[in-house]
Amino acid sequence: MQSRRADLACCGRCAGPEAAARIARRQRYRAAVQPGPGRGLAGADGIHVSAPTDPVRAVTGTLLDISPHIAVVAVAGEEQRFTLTAGATVWRGGPAGATQLRPGERVVVRLVPGRRDVADKIWASIGRVAGTISGWDDGRLLVDEGVTKGCQAVVISPRARNRVAVRFPQLEPGSLIDVIGLRRGQVLEATMPATSQPAYLAYRVARGPAAVTAATGTISGSATWHEPAEPDEETRGIAYPAIGPEAGCGEAATDAPGCVDLPYLAVGSMLLVRNECTGAARLLPVTGCGAVARLFHDRCVTCGTSPRGRVADLTIASFVELGGELERGCFNATISAGW
């Protein structure tokens, strides 16, 4: 008997309504066969999720027009106007003025809690490339981000060259890199390092001790963010680094084991993610494989020092709504599976 169909393979950063339907279907099946939260990890029963009264919301879209006080953004085909508060900040490769933004740029807008049309912060054209350096081409660094996203081209901004060189001294094939910068079409102009270069090569991932599992059944580490692989990718969710190997994760960039021991989950599993720096917590679905996150055995030092290992690779909207600052690259996080 054939016990496993070809389409059981992880869809890798699931996109489109079909993927969303599959996630919903799995949640329905799971709830029917094993009702109640906290059935998985020991201790997870004791954790309760309460919806925040005024959660932070974020929207992503294309900038249509901007003035010092108003930004007009196309969000999922609809035009939305956002008022910029006096204290609103803008990031475009660094702190910038609202008038420096150009129509057509992809923007991430963080809204003032409780307000649907007042912007607190805008990131314009922000992008990130994390993966294994595969070579150089015409002055551009080629970075392998896995099967779904393929090879990404990175140009290191001249003004950030020293900064990047300090954190990533080895820009040779096989070395790992993780940089944040301005997205210019297919090329990322790196303006800042997102972490420090691991001491090992990508094919020799150093397997470290497991992320801390406290008595509550939670796992601590670093939560990062990734750019969408496709325009219609789910805006909220997690690319999880430990999708079961039997799922044939479509994004497995390497056969190397993950850096830290994490419980196996599947696309559609629910994960409670908590930002240890702000206290914000969200229940999010696993929407894809965080194959690249498996390679980094780093810590996040946004507030204190997190245990080693990336425990969640969030979509941009989820990262911002959990209180993360995109330009920092990570926040100290605690995850809890089994919801």
Added chain:
Amino acid sequence: MLAFVREMQVVLLAVILLGACAAKLSRVLRARSVRVIVDATVLFPRRLRRRAAMALCITEFSLGLSLIATIGRLGRGGWADGVRLATAVFFLLATCALVELREHRPDLGCGCFGDFSSKPPGLRSVARTALFSAAALASIRSGTPPLPPPGLAAAQDLGFLVTELLLVAVLSPELEEALARLGYAEPCEMHTSSPHRAVAALRRSAAWRSHCGLITGDVPADMWRELCWWYVVYPGRGGDVVFAVEVRPHRPAVHTAVVPRPGDPAAGQNASAAQPMPASGHSPAF
């Protein structure tokens, strides 16, 4: 007084140095690369880190062996004191390096004892290294004392040594790590598990026998692994038949539910009959 304890510092320091060297070597041999221990030398310029890591290992090994060679009557005089002074300087430099590491690279472990030193060095690690430096200084000119006579003097020496060992243990985060690893058993949610095995266990279960009449297809419509459970979905009459099979090599528990398909009128008619069977409870495979 306490001359015996002073001499015993040499043994303690030799064990520490050789243990640190062995832990680093073990990590290098497993990864087949010196790069995995360059955390310990991250304060050096990049091009010097590999050589500095090797020099560190060689120094630890040499000092450890030299300390052992100069225990007792074999190493009286200037040679023995020179080795002990070198050891004290080594630990003093290590203390300064840890302070610098805490200041400039708070995200890195010191790698002092290989894998066991993965946590960033805290004040305890700094204090421990300073203690070793003081112990090395205390062992200089300790001579070759006879064993203390039985009685109060021996108890005093023994008490001092035990206190020192306890202090070292308290100041060693690596000990917690080692104890945690000794008591660690991989939980089921981290076991790799074959889907074929899960389906085979399901087919042997009582839950399968009681629901196979409802199933209309040979092939699962969906199957995925989550934590300690495999979920297997078959198309069926009156809805989809969902099985949850526990990830366990022997006698896995199997839960069952029949979930009506939304928008399926046939399923809707049968839903009242099928839906009352959710989560049928634990059904041993045999």
